[in-house]
Amino acid sequence: MSAIPSKNVDSKKYDVGVPGGYRMYLMLCGGTGCVSGGSYKIKDALEKELEKHNLTDEVAVVMTGCNGFCAQGPVMVVKPDGIFYQLLKVKDIPHLVEEHMLKGRPVEKLMFTPPKEKSVVPKMSDIGFFKKQRLLALRNRGLIDPEKIDEYIARDGYKALAKVLTEMKPEEVVQEMIASGLRGRGGGGFPTGVKWKTCRDAPKEPKYVVCNADEGDPGAYMDRSIIEGDPHSVLEGMAIAAYAIGSSRGYIYIRHEYPLALERLEKAIAEAREYGLLGKNIFEQGFDFDITIHIGAGAFVCGESTALMASMEGRPGEPRAKYIHTVEHGLWDKPTNLNNVETYANVPLIIQRGVKWFTSIGTGDVSENPWGGSKGTKVFSLVGKVRNTGLVEVPMGITLREIIFDIGGGVPDGKKFKAVQTGGPSGGVIPESLLDLPVDFDQLTKVGSMMGSGGMIVMDEDDCMVDIARYFIDFLVGESCGKCLPGREGLTQISKMLNDICDGQAQEGVLELLEETCNTVLECSLCALGGSAPNPVLSTLRYFRDEYEAHVREKRCPAGLCKNLITYSIDPDKCNGCMLCARECPQDAITGEKKKPHKINTDLCIKCGICKDVCNKDAVIVK
Amino acid sequence: MPKLKIEDLDKIVNKQKKVTSLRDGAGRVKVTVHMGTCGISAGARKIMAEVMRCMEESDASDIIVTTSGCAGLCSREPMITVEVIDEAPVKYVDLDKKKMKEIFDEHIMNGNVVKDYALAIGSERSS
Numbered sequence: 001m002s003a004i005p006s007k008n009v010d011s012k013k014y015d016v017g018v019p020g021g022y023r024m025y026l027m028l029c030g031g032t033g034c035v036s037g038g039s040y041k042i043k044d045a046l047e048k049e050l051e052k053h054n055l056t057d058e059v060a061v062v063m064t065g066c067n068g069f070c071a072q073g074p075v076m077v078v079k080p081d082g083i084f085y086q087l088l089k090v091k092d093i094p095h096l097v098e099e100h101m102l103k104g105r106p107v108e109k110l111m112f113t114p115p116k117e118k119s120v121v122p123k124m125s126d127i128g129f130f131k132k133q134r135l136l137a138l139r140n141r142g143l144i145d146p147e148k149i150d151e152y153i154a155r156d157g158y159k160a161l162a163k164v165l166t167e168m169k170p171e172e173v174v175q176e177m178i179a180s181g182l183r184g185r186g187g188g189g190f191p192t193g194v195k196w197k198t199c200r201d202a203p204k205e206p207k208y209v210v211c212n213a214d215e216g217d218p219g220a221y222m223d224r225s226i227i228e229g230d231p232h233s234v235l236e237g238m239a240i241a242a243y244a245i246g247s248s249r250g251y252i253y254i255r256h257e258y259p260l261a262l263e264r265l266e267k268a269i270a271e272a273r274e275y276g277l278l279g280k281n282i283f284e285q286g287f288d289f290d291i292t293i294h295i296g297a298g299a300f301v302c303g304e305s306t307a308l309m310a311s312m313e314g315r316p317g318e319p320r321a322k323y324i325h326t327v328e329h330g331l332w333d334k335p336t337n338l339n340n341v342e343t344y345a346n347v348p349l350i351i352q353r354g355v356k357w358f359t360s361i362g363t364g365d366v367s368e369n370p371w372g373g374s375k376g377t378k379v380f381s382l383v384g385k386v387r388n389t390g391l392v393e394v395p396m397g398i399t400l401r402e403i404i405f406d407i408g409g410g411v412p413d414g415k416k417f418k419a420v421q422t423g424g425p426s427g428g429v430i431p432e433s434l435l436d437l438p439v440d441f442d443q444l445t446k447v448g449s450m451m452g453s454g455g456m457i458v459m460d461e462d463d464c465m466v467d468i469a470r471y472f473i474d475f476l477v478g479e480s481c482g483k484c485l486p487g488r489e490g491l492t493q494i495s496k497m498l499n500d501i502c503d504g505q506a507q508e509g510v511l512e513l514l515e516e517t518c519n520t521v522l523e524c525s526l527c528a529l530g531g532s533a534p535n536p537v538l539s540t541l542r543y544f545r546d547e548y549e550a551h552v553r554e555k556r557c558p559a560g561l562c563k564n565l566i567t568y569s570i571d572p573d574k575c576n577g578c579m580l581c582a583r584e585c586p587q588d589a590i591t592g593e594k595k596k597p598h599k600i601n602t603d604l605c606i607k608c609g610i611c612k613d614v615c616n617k618d619a620v621i622v623k
Numbered sequence: 624m625p626k627l628k629i630e631d632l633d634k635i636v637n638k639q640k641k642v643t644s645l646r647d648g649a650g651r652v653k654v655t656v657h658m659g660t661c662g663i664s665a666g667a668r669k670i671m672a673e674v675m676r677c678m679e680e681s682d683a684s685d686i687i688v689t690t691s692g693c694a695g696l697c698s699r700e701p702m703i704t705v706e707v708i709d710e711a712p713v714k715y716v717d718l719d720k721k722k723m724k725e726i727f728d729e730h731i732m733n734g735n736v737v738k739d740y741a742l743a744i745g746s747e748r749s750s
Binding site: 126129135143261 | 626655690695698711747749
């Protein structure tokens with residue numbers, strides 16, 4: 001938990017017991033829930049009372065991040081006593097300060113009373129899955145009804161929009177975003193503030209603000225979940241962007257495969273319009289902004305900025321060369337700011353809590369240069385061979401090991417971890433030796449993968465790395481628009497080579513040719529789809545070359561997955577002749593008498609794996 | 624609905640507290656069914672229907688039932704959060720109709736946490 005010392009607290013004095021430190025610390029919760037419950041008023045009241053009793057040199061008030069007991073807020077922990085006060089009200093404070101801080105007698109009626117079964121049900125903060133998460137973009141997850149705008153407003157919603165419209169010039173908003181170091185959560189990692197500035201400075205009018213909700217990576221659903229759970233955070237972020245850039249027109253490009261997200265988005269827009277939070281003269285501050293939803297057909301390539309805009313204009317979703325920037329010549333050739341769902345969801349929070357707070361989370365230093373680090377958090381969808389699959393939001397700089405083992409609970413069924421794939425089809429595979437890598441934009445790129453939009457697929461010893469590369473390349477062959485040669489023919493050739501390797505048809509020298517083709521596609525493709533498509537192949541070649549070589553030279557699949565390279569047999573020492581496999585085999589390929597070891601006829605076997613699944617004795621061998 | 628002025632935001636905050644915050648007297652128990660795509664595909668609608676049925680059966684009028692999005696732990700859906708007045712919320716996971724009925728009778732009506740189905744108490748740290 002990152003404490004945010006109030007201005008009168010010297011951070012060096014923070015530890016209780018340090019000479020020159022304070023006698024007592026009042027750790028008052030400054031999370032969204034408690035703040036809307038009035039914790040800043042409590043803070044003022046505490047400071048006033050402490051001054052009255054001449055305690056300001058002895059007792060310090062520190063605002064902390066949310067501690068999770070939002071339902072009991074505003075909450076406060078007194079250190080070093082560890083006493084937990086809840087449901088604080090301003091009128092309680094004079095009594096509390098006099099009794100506890102002055103006379104040393106804790107006030108029982110304000111203390112936290114846990115539910116009756118406290119000892120057997122763990123606290124949320126003790127559960128590994130929740131403990132290391134830090135919810136910024138997902139700050140309202142599970143707490144509000146996404147179909148009721150009042151519930152969003154009750155958690156400080158639209159206050160950031162009110163703040164920028166009344167207290168900040170558009171230029172100041174842009175500066176604030178640059179200083180925050182927020183980088184694009186859709187995968188590129190381009191500094192959001194810099195993008196806003198370029199778009200603001202572009203000479204043409206009108207300008208457009210577009211939200212990219214064309215989430216298409218296999219196994220990734222961060223944006224869907226944000227829209228389904230908290231659609232107004234995206235609308236508010238877009239409105240702030242529009243004000244900063246000087247736009248009055250917004251679009252959300254969302255794929256039609258997200259029906260629930262679409263429904264909630266439509267409802268949210270209608271409610272926001274009804275309240276006048278979208279439309280003309282918002283908050284009577286002379287600012288107009290409205291949002292239209294554009295439903296995409298679900299092509300992966302339409303997540304690419306220029307293809308997305310082509311699709312919105314009614315043309316085929318094909319990218320164009322990137323030297324003409326969309327911030328200057330975007331939608332209908334007008335300056336267009338395109339950000340991802342999660343990026344917009346972060347914006348209101350940065351405006352409300354400030355740059356200092358936001359930059360306290362994450363890695364690097366962005367004070368001089370917005371590329372200097374990765375600030376804030378990232379939402380990942382943690383899927384694959386991991387116990388706790390789900391959506392996790394973690395501070396930048398957390399290690400892969402913490403995400404996969406502490407939050408994800410590790411690999412199930414006693415299997416061994418092999419690798420993790422980050423960044424979707426354009427990302428790479430990261431092996432066990434790099435698990436202690438801190439997760440941020442630059443570190444992941446350094447090891448041949450990327451942040452991407454946040455898909456994270458965990459693989460165990462049963463996953464074949466060549467097969468994984470083939471899966472992603474085949475996905476991209478299907479999704480490539482076919483406009484440029486490397487994307488169209490290069491990917492097809494890579495796919496053919498990978499399929500040959502998996503089928504045991506590949507000749508010596510194929511790996512070199514594969515690498516060369518990958519590098520050509522990497523360098524010569526028109527857009528980022530082609531330009532990053534070889535990543536799964538190159539990263540698996542880099543870290544698991546031995547698996548490729550086993551396929552090519554020994555015609556062997558070490559993971560026992562590639563059908564043409566494996567045979568099923570039964571271990572006669574383990575088989576007890578229960579006949580279960582023989583009954584289940586769809587090919588009748590298994591023969592044998594009761595209580596005697598069975599045999600598989602490999603000519604009939606189709607390698608479906610049913611015998612292995614049903615065997616109670618683990619007697620089926622795959623080689 | 625007239626357009627909002629900035630000062631109206633705080634009015635909504637206060638009004639909303641009366642509606643959803645148990646402390647301000649809206650009810651005794653709040654049940655949140657987590658209905659993201661993951662929850663719904665795991666059967667959250669059935670859980671919702673069961674809560675409504677139990678409520679009708681029990682004639683209870685001091686229970687607020689509401690929905691919310693994905694709670695993050697998709698592999699343990701359907702999930703609900705039960706919040707009894709002046710107590711920390713309790714999250715239940717891997718639910719079915721039978722378990723829901725048991726939670727309704729034991730926790731919601733009688734105030735005893737059903738520890739076998741409970742994942743944890745409290746809420747998550749946010750922002």
